[in-house]
Amino acid sequence: MTFSSARNRRADARRSRAAILEAATRVLNAEPDASLETIAGAAGVTRPTVYAHFPSREQLLLAVVDRITDEAIAAMDAADPDTGPAADALLRMLDAGAQVTGRYPVLLQLISAHPVSPEADHDRHTPVADRIRRVIQRGRRTGEFDDRLPVDWLVAATIRLGHAVSEEQDAGRLSATAAPDVLRTSLLRLLGATARAGSAPRPR
Amino acid sequence: MTFSSARNRRADARRSRAAILEAATRVLNAEPDASLETIAGAAGVTRPTVYAHFPSREQLLLAVVDRITDEAIAAMDAADPDTGPAADALLRMLDAGAQVTGRYPVLLQLISAHPVSPEADHDRHTPVADRIRRVIQRGRRTGEFDDRLPVDWLVAATIRLGHAVSEEQDAGRLSATAAPDVLRTSLLRLLGATARAGSAPRPR
DNA sequence: AATAACTTTGACAAGATGTAAGAGATGACT
DNA sequence: AGTCATCTCTTACATCTTGTCAAAGTTATT
Numbered sequence: 001m002t003f004s005s006a007r008n009r010r011a012d013a014r015r016s017r018a019a020i021l022e023a024a025t026r027v028l029n030a031e032p033d034a035s036l037e038t039i040a041g042a043a044g045v046t047r048p049t050v051y052a053h054f055p056s057r058e059q060l061l062l063a064v065v066d067r068i069t070d071e072a073i074a075a076m077d078a079a080d081p082d083t084g085p086a087a088d089a090l091l092r093m094l095d096a097g098a099q100v101t102g103r104y105p106v107l108l109q110l111i112s113a114h115p116v117s118p119e120a121d122h123d124r125h126t127p128v129a130d131r132i133r134r135v136i137q138r139g140r141r142t143g144e145f146d147d148r149l150p151v152d153w154l155v156a157a158t159i160r161l162g163h164a165v166s167e168e169q170d171a172g173r174l175s176a177t178a179a180p181d182v183l184r185t186s187l188l189r190l191l192g193a194t195a196r197a198g199s200a201p202r203p204r
Numbered sequence: 205m206t207f208s209s210a211r212n213r214r215a216d217a218r219r220s221r222a223a224i225l226e227a228a229t230r231v232l233n234a235e236p237d238a239s240l241e242t243i244a245g246a247a248g249v250t251r252p253t254v255y256a257h258f259p260s261r262e263q264l265l266l267a268v269v270d271r272i273t274d275e276a277i278a279a280m281d282a283a284d285p286d287t288g289p290a291a292d293a294l295l296r297m298l299d300a301g302a303q304v305t306g307r308y309p310v311l312l313q314l315i316s317a318h319p320v321s322p323e324a325d326h327d328r329h330t331p332v333a334d335r336i337r338r339v340i341q342r343g344r345r346t347g348e349f350d351d352r353l354p355v356d357w358l359v360a361a362t363i364r365l366g367h368a369v370s371e372e373q374d375a376g377r378l379s380a381t382a383a384p385d386v387l388r389t390s391l392l393r394l395l396g397a398t399a400r401a402g403s404a405p406r407p408r
Numbered sequence: 409a410a411t412a413a414c415t416t417t418g419a420c421a422a423g424a425t426g427t428a429a430g431a432g433a434t435g436a437c438t
Numbered sequence: 439a440g441t442c443a444t445c446t447c448t449t450a451c452a453t454c455t456t457g458t459c460a461a462a463g464t465t466a467t468t
Contacts, residue, residue, distance in 0.1 A: 010434060010445060035424060049447055051426070152377055153369075153386050160368045164360050173356055182357050189393045214414060214465055239455060253416055255457070415464070424455080432447070438440085 017053045019043040024064050029106045036060075065124070068107060072100040073127050081131060086139025087193060091184055093135065094162045097128065102166060129155050139191065146192030154191060161186055221257045223247040228268050233310050240264075272311060276304040277331050285335060290343025291397060295388055297335065298366045306370060333359050343395065350396035358395060365390055 009017070023043035027034045036057055040047040054060040079096040081089045101108055133155045139145040165183045168174040174182060213221070227247035231238045240261055244251040258264040283300040285293045305312055337359045343349040369387045372378040378386060 012433070013446060016446080036426095037424075046448055047425090048427085048449085052446065055426095057425070149386060149389060150378070150382070153372060153390075156368050156372055156377075157365060157390060160364045161361060164364045168357060168360055173360075174354070178354070182353060185353060186357075186361060186394055189396065190390055192393065216464070217415060220415080240457095241455075250417055251456090252418085252458085256415065259457095261456070409468100411466100411468085413465085413467100415462105417460105417462075419459090419461100421458080422456085425453085427452080428450090430447105430449085432445105434445075435443100437442090 013053075016043070016045055016049055020045060020050055020053060020060070021063060021067060024060055025067065025104070025107070028061070028064065029104050032106050062124075064107065068101065068104055069124065069127065072097045073131070075100045076128070076131055081135050082138070086135050086142060086144045087184070087188055087191070090132070090135045090139070090158070090187065091180070093131065094158070094183070095180070098162060098166050105170065125159075129159065132158055136191065139193075144191075144193060146194075148192060149190075157190055158187060161190070217257075220247070220249055220253055224249060224254055224257060224264070225267060225271060228264055229271065229308070229311070232265070232268065233308050236310050268311065272305065272308055273331065276301045277335070279304045280332070280335055285339050286342070290339050290346060290348045291388070291392055291395070294336070294339045294343070294362070294391065295384070297339065298362070298387070299384070301332065302366060302370050306374075309374065329363075333363065336362055340395065343397075348395075348397060350398075352396060353394075361394055362391060365394070 020039070020043045024039050027039050027042050031038075036050050037047050039060075040050050043050075050060065054063060075096040076093045079089075079092040081093050083089065133151055136145065136151060136154055136158070140147050140151075161183065165174065165179050169176060169179045224243070224247045228243050231243050231246050235242075240254050241251050243264075244254050247254075254264065258267060279300040280297045283293075283296040285297050287293065337355060340349065340355060340358055340362070344351050344355075365387065369378065369383050373380060373383045
């Protein structure tokens with residue numbers, strides 16, 4: 001997947017590229033509209049050097065997002081998605097992903113802000129979707145979930161609800177203690193989980 | 205709500221303001237990154253005139269979004285949200301809103317793209333949320349829905365799922381015939397609807 | 409019809425993106 | 439180690455966009 005970027009570059013070039021990506025991640029997360037001049041400065045480099053590595057501001061943003069996506073995917077894969085009940089695995093994965101993306105709150109706005117192309121954006125989210133689909137399908141095979149809704153829809157809806165919980169929590173409209181229960185209950189319902197649902201939030 | 209904008213303006217000023225808003229809606233929907241010069245030209249006006257009516261590009265975008273929001277709210281109110289089963293009313297409202305917002309596909313990206321301020325954005329969505337909350341609460345009182353999840357969360361989740369269905373449909377991953385059933389089933393599950401659920405999508 | 413206030417415009421300043429040609433560093437080969 | 443071809447970085451430039459201001463042009467009122 002990362003075939004066109006790393007190609008026999010010289011040592012200083014690799015250093016610059018890494019510094020630019022790191023600086024871009026840090027600076028853009030603090031100020032989404034930061035200029036390339038600012039980013040270049042934070043990377044200890046002049047602005048045209050950025051253009052030597054990324055053809056446009058847009059492409060730099062995409063590279064930053066890819067970086068974060070890779071990080072999130074790694075965290076999700078480390079959450080043992082193939083062991084235990086599917087519902088638990090799903091929540092572990094979502095939580096692992098949210099913990100990474102939660103460190104870059106502003107950057108996530110930018111990915112939805114710059115819809116390069118409808119298909120490219122979908123391709124970008126594909127690795128995440130694939131992992132969630134895998135767990136959902138396992139839950140279906142084991143009978144944990146029913147199969148009355150299309151899998152791809154459930155994948156999309158699961159991701160959306162995961163983001164929704166994060167945002168509601170960030171906005172202070174959902175407490176950190178209630179959030180996991182709310183997400184669990186919501187997902188179990190959506191996925192058509194069999195009655196033996198886990199810890200439900202106690203009604204008040 | 206619309207108190208600070210219309211205030212004894214002169215005739216030409218009202219005409220210009222309306223022309224600018226109309227042009228901005230049309231042009232930005234076709235090309236989100238269009239310059240103010242382009243928008244002004246499409247409105248038959250020069251660029252500084254735009255600044256005479258809107259203090260910045262940002263504020264113009266917000267005005268455009270407010271315009272669309274008002275339109276969507278009117279459509280939702282016209283969908284008889286207070287009559288019939290709450291589930292049906294909810295779906296009518298969501299469909300009415302989606303029909304309006306579906307006419308401005310690109311503009312919707314911009315509202316999430318330009319998070320003016322967390323609270324201002326929430327206030328902007330409030331009128332829509334209020335109407336959905338009203339229907340959900342009615343369904344709870346009548347026993348159609350259960351009350352094991354926080355109302356505000358269900359409101360947020362409902363809006364998200366509505367958007368998700370629209371996007372999946374636009375992306376061609378959900379057929380126009382299947383979409384309504386998918387949304388209905390998903391919402392009924394999420395809201396904890398009593399067993400007598402309406403038309404479920406036939407499993408294949 | 410004259411005037412006071414509002415609206416629109418032309419001209420200007422500041423800042424950002426992207427480009428090209430030359431200066432500078434790096435690694436290979438002798 | 440020294441030389442050199444090549445890749446990398448930078449200085450300078452051209453273009454576009456946003457935002458501002460004072461002056462010209464309209465509108466409504468007396």
